[in-house]
Amino acid sequence: MDWTPDPDALRGRVAVVAGATRGAGRGIAAALGEAGATVICTGRSSVSGNERSDYDRPETIEETAELVTRLGGSGVAVQVDHLDIDAVARLAERIRDDQGAIDILVNDIWGAEVLKGGPPLWNRPIWEHDITVGLRILRLGIDTHLITSHRLLPLLVQKPGGLVVEVTDGTTSFNDCNYRLSVFYDLAKTAVNRLAFSQGHELKPFGAVAVAVTPGWLRSEMMLDNWGVTEDNWHDALDPRRTDGPVAPPGFAESETPRYVGRGVAAIAADPDRSRFNQQSVTSAELAREYGFTDLDGRQPDGWA
DSSP, rough: OOOOOTHHHHTOOEEEEEEEESSSHHHHHHHHHHHTOOEEESSSOOBBBOOOOOOOOOOOHHHHHHHHTTTTTTTEEEEOOTTTTTHHHHHHHHHHHTTTTEEEEOOOOOOTTTTOOOOOGOOOOGSEEEEOHHHHHHHHIIHHHHHHHHHHHHTTTSTOEEEEEEOOOOOOHHHHOOOOOOOOOOOOHHHHHHHHHHOOOOOHGGGGGEEEEEEEOOOHHHHHHHHHHSSSSSGGGOTTTTOSSSSOOGGGGGBHHHHHHHHHHHHHHHTGGOOOOOOOTTEHHHHHHHHHOOOSOOOOOOTTT
Protein backbone atom coordinates (compact mmCIF):
# COMPACT_ATOMS: atom_id res chain seq x y z
CA MET A 1 0.00 0.00 0.00
CA ASP A 2 1.10 3.57 -0.69
CA TRP A 3 0.95 5.39 2.65
CA THR A 4 3.19 8.00 4.26
CA PRO A 5 2.91 9.64 7.69
CA ASP A 6 1.78 13.25 8.04
CA PRO A 7 4.87 15.05 9.42
CA ASP A 8 2.76 17.74 11.07
CA ALA A 9 -0.13 15.69 12.45
CA LEU A 10 1.13 16.09 16.03
CA ARG A 11 3.30 19.18 15.65
CA GLY A 12 3.18 21.16 18.89
CA ARG A 13 2.03 18.17 20.99
CA VAL A 14 4.11 16.92 23.90
CA ALA A 15 4.24 13.19 24.58
CA VAL A 16 5.86 11.06 27.25
CA VAL A 17 6.71 7.50 26.27
CA ALA A 18 7.53 5.67 29.47
CA GLY A 19 9.59 2.62 28.58
CA ALA A 20 10.93 4.00 25.30
CA THR A 21 14.28 2.21 25.29
CA ARG A 22 13.40 -0.60 22.89
CA GLY A 23 10.58 -2.68 21.44
CA ALA A 24 7.10 -1.19 21.25
CA GLY A 25 8.15 1.83 23.30
CA ARG A 26 10.83 2.79 20.82
CA GLY A 27 8.45 2.16 17.93
CA ILE A 28 5.77 4.37 19.47
CA ALA A 29 8.23 7.17 20.22
CA ALA A 30 9.50 6.98 16.63
CA ALA A 31 6.00 7.12 15.15
CA LEU A 32 5.10 10.11 17.30
CA GLY A 33 8.28 11.72 16.00
CA GLU A 34 7.21 10.94 12.41
CA ALA A 35 4.11 12.99 13.18
CA GLY A 36 6.14 15.94 14.50
CA ALA A 37 5.60 15.57 18.25
CA THR A 38 7.98 16.44 21.04
CA VAL A 39 8.63 13.08 22.68
CA ILE A 40 10.12 12.66 26.14
CA CYS A 41 11.68 9.19 26.06
CA THR A 42 12.14 7.59 29.48
CA GLY A 43 13.61 4.32 30.69
CA ARG A 44 16.43 2.86 32.75
CA SER A 45 18.95 2.03 30.02
CA SER A 46 21.06 5.10 29.25
CA VAL A 47 24.48 5.96 27.89
CA SER A 48 25.22 6.94 31.49
CA GLY A 49 24.62 3.33 32.59
CA ASN A 50 21.84 0.77 32.93
CA GLU A 51 22.68 -0.77 36.25
CA ARG A 52 19.04 -0.67 37.36
CA SER A 53 17.71 -2.40 34.24
CA ASP A 54 16.58 -6.02 34.32
CA TYR A 55 18.16 -6.47 30.88
CA ASP A 56 21.78 -6.51 29.85
CA ARG A 57 21.22 -5.00 26.41
CA PRO A 58 22.82 -2.22 24.36
CA GLU A 59 19.75 -0.11 23.51
CA THR A 60 19.46 3.28 25.25
CA ILE A 61 16.88 6.03 25.64
CA GLU A 62 19.32 8.43 23.99
CA GLU A 63 19.23 6.33 20.82
CA THR A 64 15.44 6.49 20.84
CA ALA A 65 15.41 10.27 21.34
CA GLU A 66 17.87 10.70 18.46
CA LEU A 67 15.62 8.55 16.26
CA VAL A 68 12.61 10.72 17.12
CA THR A 69 14.52 13.82 16.09
CA ARG A 70 15.81 12.27 12.84
CA LEU A 71 12.23 11.40 11.90
CA GLY A 72 11.06 15.00 12.27
CA GLY A 73 10.02 15.32 15.90
CA SER A 74 11.94 16.52 18.93
CA GLY A 75 13.32 13.75 21.11
CA VAL A 76 14.28 14.25 24.75
CA ALA A 77 15.89 11.44 26.75
CA VAL A 78 15.38 11.27 30.52
CA GLN A 79 16.69 8.32 32.55
CA VAL A 80 13.95 7.20 34.93
CA ASP A 81 13.26 4.07 36.96
CA HIS A 82 9.46 4.00 36.94
CA LEU A 83 9.36 1.93 40.13
CA ASP A 84 11.01 4.85 41.94
CA ILE A 85 8.18 7.17 43.01
CA ASP A 86 10.53 10.05 43.76
CA ALA A 87 12.26 9.68 40.39
CA VAL A 88 8.94 9.85 38.55
CA ALA A 89 7.98 12.87 40.67
CA ARG A 90 11.21 14.57 39.57
CA LEU A 91 10.33 13.75 35.97
CA ALA A 92 6.96 15.43 36.45
CA GLU A 93 8.60 18.54 37.89
CA ARG A 94 11.05 18.72 35.00
CA ILE A 95 8.24 18.44 32.45
CA ARG A 96 6.23 21.08 34.30
CA ASP A 97 9.19 23.44 34.21
CA ASP A 98 10.18 22.73 30.60
CA GLN A 99 6.86 22.04 28.85
CA GLY A 100 4.11 23.13 31.24
CA ALA A 101 1.87 20.17 30.41
CA ILE A 102 1.66 17.01 28.30
CA ASP A 103 -0.81 15.91 25.65
CA ILE A 104 0.00 12.20 25.41
CA LEU A 105 1.16 9.67 27.98
CA VAL A 106 2.19 6.21 26.81
CA ASN A 107 2.68 3.62 29.57
CA ASP A 108 4.81 0.99 27.86
CA ILE A 109 6.98 0.00 30.83
CA TRP A 110 7.62 -3.74 31.08
CA GLY A 111 11.10 -5.12 31.72
CA ALA A 112 10.03 -8.67 32.67
CA GLU A 113 10.67 -10.41 29.36
CA VAL A 114 13.55 -12.40 30.83
CA LEU A 115 11.77 -13.05 34.13
CA LYS A 116 8.75 -14.64 32.45
CA GLY A 117 11.09 -17.36 31.20
CA GLY A 118 10.78 -19.65 28.21
CA PRO A 119 8.36 -22.48 27.35
CA PRO A 120 9.65 -24.88 30.06
CA LEU A 121 8.35 -22.43 32.70
CA TRP A 122 4.98 -21.79 31.08
CA ASN A 123 1.75 -23.49 32.10
CA ARG A 124 3.10 -24.44 35.51
CA PRO A 125 0.87 -23.99 38.57
CA ILE A 126 1.58 -20.96 40.74
CA TRP A 127 3.13 -23.01 43.56
CA GLU A 128 5.87 -24.28 41.25
CA HIS A 129 7.08 -20.78 40.42
CA ASP A 130 9.61 -18.66 42.28
CA ILE A 131 7.35 -16.24 44.16
CA THR A 132 10.04 -13.56 44.26
CA VAL A 133 10.33 -13.63 40.49
CA GLY A 134 6.56 -13.66 40.07
CA LEU A 135 6.07 -10.63 42.27
CA ARG A 136 8.86 -8.81 40.45
CA ILE A 137 6.96 -9.39 37.19
CA LEU A 138 3.90 -7.73 38.70
CA ARG A 139 5.95 -4.84 40.06
CA LEU A 140 7.50 -4.21 36.66
CA GLY A 141 4.29 -4.69 34.67
CA ILE A 142 1.67 -3.03 36.88
CA ASP A 143 3.19 -0.89 39.63
CA THR A 144 5.27 1.05 37.11
CA HIS A 145 2.15 2.05 35.18
CA LEU A 146 0.30 3.11 38.33
CA ILE A 147 3.20 5.20 39.63
CA THR A 148 3.68 6.89 36.26
CA SER A 149 0.01 7.74 35.84
CA HIS A 150 -0.26 8.97 39.42
CA ARG A 151 2.56 11.46 38.93
CA LEU A 152 2.04 12.50 35.31
CA LEU A 153 -1.72 12.63 34.80
CA PRO A 154 -1.98 15.99 36.63
CA LEU A 155 0.06 17.38 33.71
CA LEU A 156 -2.31 15.80 31.16
CA VAL A 157 -5.64 17.00 32.55
CA GLN A 158 -4.72 20.67 32.55
CA LYS A 159 -6.56 21.03 29.23
CA PRO A 160 -9.06 18.89 27.32
CA GLY A 161 -7.93 16.44 24.66
CA GLY A 162 -5.31 14.41 26.50
CA LEU A 163 -4.59 10.80 25.60
CA VAL A 164 -3.30 7.94 27.77
CA VAL A 165 -2.19 4.76 26.03
CA GLU A 166 -1.65 1.60 28.04
CA VAL A 167 0.47 -0.90 26.09
CA THR A 168 0.00 -4.57 26.86
CA ASP A 169 -0.09 -8.00 25.20
CA GLY A 170 -3.53 -9.16 24.13
CA THR A 171 -6.87 -7.38 23.97
CA THR A 172 -9.40 -7.57 26.76
CA SER A 173 -11.56 -10.02 24.78
CA PHE A 174 -8.60 -12.27 23.97
CA ASN A 175 -7.13 -12.29 27.46
CA ASP A 176 -10.54 -12.90 29.04
CA CYS A 177 -10.70 -16.25 27.23
CA ASN A 178 -7.05 -17.33 27.13
CA TYR A 179 -4.62 -18.22 29.89
CA ARG A 180 -1.36 -16.31 29.32
CA LEU A 181 1.76 -18.36 30.16
CA SER A 182 1.63 -18.16 33.97
CA VAL A 183 -0.56 -16.66 36.66
CA PHE A 184 1.90 -13.77 37.04
CA TYR A 185 2.20 -12.94 33.35
CA ASP A 186 -1.54 -13.43 32.91
CA LEU A 187 -2.34 -11.01 35.71
CA ALA A 188 0.12 -8.38 34.48
CA LYS A 189 -1.26 -8.35 30.95
CA THR A 190 -4.94 -8.43 31.87
CA ALA A 191 -4.49 -5.77 34.56
CA VAL A 192 -3.07 -3.25 32.10
CA ASN A 193 -6.18 -3.52 29.92
CA ARG A 194 -8.33 -2.91 32.97
CA LEU A 195 -6.13 0.03 33.92
CA ALA A 196 -7.01 1.71 30.62
CA PHE A 197 -10.68 1.08 31.34
CA SER A 198 -10.56 2.53 34.85
CA GLN A 199 -8.41 5.51 33.90
CA GLY A 200 -10.74 6.25 31.00
CA HIS A 201 -13.61 6.43 33.47
CA GLU A 202 -11.73 8.93 35.62
CA LEU A 203 -10.40 10.98 32.70
CA LYS A 204 -13.67 11.39 30.83
CA PRO A 205 -14.88 14.39 32.89
CA PHE A 206 -11.61 16.14 31.97
CA GLY A 207 -12.08 15.60 28.25
CA ALA A 208 -9.27 13.04 28.12
CA VAL A 209 -9.15 9.49 26.80
CA ALA A 210 -7.48 6.24 27.88
CA VAL A 211 -7.10 3.25 25.58
CA ALA A 212 -5.24 -0.05 25.76
CA VAL A 213 -3.24 -0.98 22.67
CA THR A 214 -1.55 -4.29 21.90
CA PRO A 215 0.86 -5.06 19.08
CA GLY A 216 0.75 -8.38 17.33
CA TRP A 217 3.84 -10.58 17.00
CA LEU A 218 6.39 -7.86 17.53
CA ARG A 219 9.78 -7.98 15.84
CA SER A 220 11.48 -6.26 18.74
CA GLU A 221 15.23 -6.29 19.16
CA MET A 222 14.91 -9.16 21.63
CA MET A 223 12.57 -11.12 19.36
CA LEU A 224 14.92 -10.78 16.39
CA ASP A 225 17.80 -11.97 18.57
CA ASN A 226 15.67 -14.91 19.71
CA TRP A 227 15.33 -16.13 16.12
CA GLY A 228 18.88 -15.23 15.16
CA VAL A 229 17.90 -12.72 12.45
CA THR A 230 17.84 -8.96 11.86
CA GLU A 231 15.14 -6.69 10.53
CA ASP A 232 16.79 -6.92 7.11
CA ASN A 233 16.59 -10.72 6.87
CA TRP A 234 13.81 -11.66 9.30
CA HIS A 235 12.08 -13.79 6.65
CA ASP A 236 15.00 -16.22 6.91
CA ALA A 237 13.63 -17.39 10.25
CA LEU A 238 10.69 -18.94 8.37
CA ASP A 239 12.83 -21.10 6.09
CA PRO A 240 12.37 -24.77 7.13
CA ARG A 241 15.75 -25.60 5.55
CA ARG A 242 17.53 -23.17 7.80
CA THR A 243 20.70 -24.41 9.52
CA ASP A 244 22.08 -21.22 11.08
CA GLY A 245 19.37 -20.76 13.72
CA PRO A 246 15.94 -21.84 14.96
CA VAL A 247 13.01 -21.99 12.56
CA ALA A 248 10.10 -19.74 13.48
CA PRO A 249 6.51 -21.01 13.26
CA PRO A 250 4.38 -19.95 10.27
CA GLY A 251 2.67 -17.23 12.31
CA PHE A 252 5.90 -15.26 12.31
CA ALA A 253 5.07 -14.30 8.71
CA GLU A 254 2.44 -11.95 10.18
CA SER A 255 4.88 -10.32 12.59
CA GLU A 256 5.28 -6.55 12.65
CA THR A 257 7.89 -3.90 13.36
CA PRO A 258 7.54 -1.78 16.50
CA ARG A 259 6.74 1.20 14.26
CA TYR A 260 3.42 -0.41 13.30
CA VAL A 261 1.86 -0.17 16.74
CA GLY A 262 3.50 3.25 17.05
CA ARG A 263 1.66 4.48 14.00
CA GLY A 264 -1.55 3.24 15.57
CA VAL A 265 -0.89 5.32 18.69
CA ALA A 266 -0.03 8.36 16.58
CA ALA A 267 -3.23 7.91 14.57
CA ILE A 268 -5.39 7.88 17.70
CA ALA A 269 -3.57 10.94 19.05
CA ALA A 270 -4.20 12.86 15.82
CA ASP A 271 -7.87 11.85 15.60
CA PRO A 272 -10.20 14.64 16.78
CA ASP A 273 -12.82 11.95 17.42
CA ARG A 274 -10.52 9.76 19.54
CA SER A 275 -12.99 9.76 22.44
CA ARG A 276 -14.71 6.84 20.67
CA PHE A 277 -11.78 4.71 21.81
CA ASN A 278 -12.08 5.68 25.47
CA GLN A 279 -11.82 2.62 27.76
CA GLN A 280 -11.42 0.35 24.72
CA SER A 281 -8.81 -2.32 23.95
CA VAL A 282 -7.52 -2.50 20.38
CA THR A 283 -4.76 -4.11 18.32
CA SER A 284 -2.27 -2.48 15.98
CA ALA A 285 -3.90 -4.31 13.06
CA GLU A 286 -7.37 -3.05 13.95
CA LEU A 287 -6.02 0.49 14.06
CA ALA A 288 -4.28 0.01 10.70
CA ARG A 289 -7.56 -1.00 9.11
CA GLU A 290 -9.36 1.91 10.77
CA TYR A 291 -6.86 4.60 9.79
CA GLY A 292 -5.23 3.15 6.68
CA PHE A 293 -1.60 3.28 7.80
CA THR A 294 0.92 0.53 7.07
CA ASP A 295 3.99 -1.02 8.56
CA LEU A 296 7.40 0.02 7.24
CA ASP A 297 7.19 -2.50 4.40
CA GLY A 298 3.80 -1.26 3.20
CA ARG A 299 1.88 -4.23 4.63
CA GLN A 300 -0.87 -4.43 7.24
CA PRO A 301 0.08 -7.59 9.16
CA ASP A 302 -2.32 -9.05 11.71
CA GLY A 303 -0.67 -11.36 14.20
CA TRP A 304 -3.99 -11.86 15.99
CA ALA A 305 -5.92 -13.03 12.94
